[in-house]
Amino acid sequence: MNNYFKRTIGAINSLSALKKAGLLNNPWAVCRLRSALLKKDSLEDLQKLQSAIEVSKMFRSPFDIPDNSVDGLIKFALTEQGMPIGIFPEECHHLICGQTGTGKSTVLKILFSQALRFNRFQNGHPINTEKLRCWLFVKAQDMRTLLNIDRNILVVNFNMIKLNPLEPPPGMRPIEWASIFADLWIQAFRLYEGSKGFLIECLNKLYVKYSSLGYYPSLFDLYNYVTALKFPVISRTARYQESVLNRLGGLIHGSLGSVFDCSKGHISSLINLHAIFEIIYLAAEQQVFMVNYLLSYLFNYKLIHETGLRHFVGIDDANLIFDIAFEKRPDLGLPIIHHLLTTVRKNKINIFACTQTPHQVGASIHSNSFAKLMFSLSHGKDIECMQQSMGIKNLEQKAYCYKLKPREAVVKFSARYQEPFIAIVPEVKL
Ligand SMILES: Nc1ncnc2c1ncn2[C@@H]1O[C@H](COP(=O)(O)OP(=O)(O)O)[C@@H](O)[C@H]1O
Ligand SMILES: [Mg+2]
Secondary structure: OOHHHHHHHHHHHHHHHHHHHOOOOOHHHHHHHHHHHHOOOOOHHHHHHHHHHHHHHOOOOOOOOOOHHHOOOEEEEEOOOOOEEEEOOOOOOEEEEOOOOOOHHHHHHHHHHHHHHOOOEEOOEEOOOOEEEEEEEEOOOHHHHHHHOOOOEEEEOOOOOOOOOOOOOOOOOHHHHHHHHHHHHHHHOOOOHHHHHHHHHHHHHHHHHHHOOOOOOOHHHHHHHHHHOOOOOOOHHHHHHHHHHHHHHHHHOOOOHHHHOOOOOOHHHHOOOEEEEEOOOOOHHHHHHHHHHHHHHHHHHHHHOOOOEEEEEEEOOOOOOOEHHHHHOHHHOOOHHHHHHHHHHHHOEEEEEEEOOHHHEOHHHHHOOOEEEEOOOOOHHHHHHHHHHHOOOOHHHHHHHHHOOOOEEEEEEOOOOOOOEEEEOOOOOO
């Protein structure tokens, strides 16, 4: 190979390395590159350049430095070079992982505080054509600080609100809603297929009975109806009756009793509101039921009605909802949340899920997230799971995942810029 050829190939390689190292706007590096290309008899400048690139690697992570395509309308962090990183509202689903205290909720707050401002007007005209509505499911009260940004957020702590999970979205036939409700029910309360069939049968009879009265039965009506049914004690149907009554009784006689004591609840008004649902005091199965119910209602409502809204839904501790165990029950079929994640995109619902243990959340969120963020994790299994989920194969990059600094995260987008890169969340007071 002659010297000219060597220099040209070397210069192209250096150009690519400079780009990855984020040194393209460094005058010294560009000058060395130019003279390597122009000088006829020396490779010295190229060697100097290579050593400079190696030295620069010692002061940053082994991840490539992304170009400005990682920026978006809603920003949440900076690259190692201080360039903004953001997402666009139409980019669906986000998975945010990290051990407790690493800043997952803070990133949610950063994203949602901008989403709340998204609808603002300038000189009487909307700044953005698409209207965003924010729903947050949280297990603490700290998201209330978002009220400082927009006072029009409804905080739902399940005291004052009225909900009737048997009330179908307007325009949907009760018989169709009955099977959705039965799915929600058996998944949250981990019942079996037989109980689901029994429940659907009871619901359909009940809907017919109440249709002449002009209102929907409540969970209390369902409880009374199922209690009044008589079956031989040793029959299988009696077992189904017992398990349905058991779960229903627990629900309507527990803390949510007053919430469910209605025929028509507030749910259809919630669609147009920003809301923080504080599910902190609900039992585990009630949390699963409530989140899946509200999301299923939203999804089905938007299937029938054109709202012109995009919903940002943050689930601050998503382990219960996305529990991998739901995917291990073939008799239950696909978990509701899996079905929602794969279909809500069309209905303009973006899910933001936070978890401390990504290896325990089901495949649905891993497979359907546009953006994945990994803050520091302490369990090797979680780190390996996220490395696989984000496609990190480089050994140096893999090792770096074990020593992420505070507020530092590995990010992977599934479009625009597809290599994993480092993001630093700025220090914020929210
Ligand atoms: N970007 C940040 N700016 C300022 N403080 C932060 C930031 N990220 C995390 N913190 C601090 O760390 C604490 C825990 O953060 P949080 O977001 O609640 O973590 P997680 O949700 O992962 O448990 C916060 O109360 C805050 O004091
Ligand atoms: Mg948190």
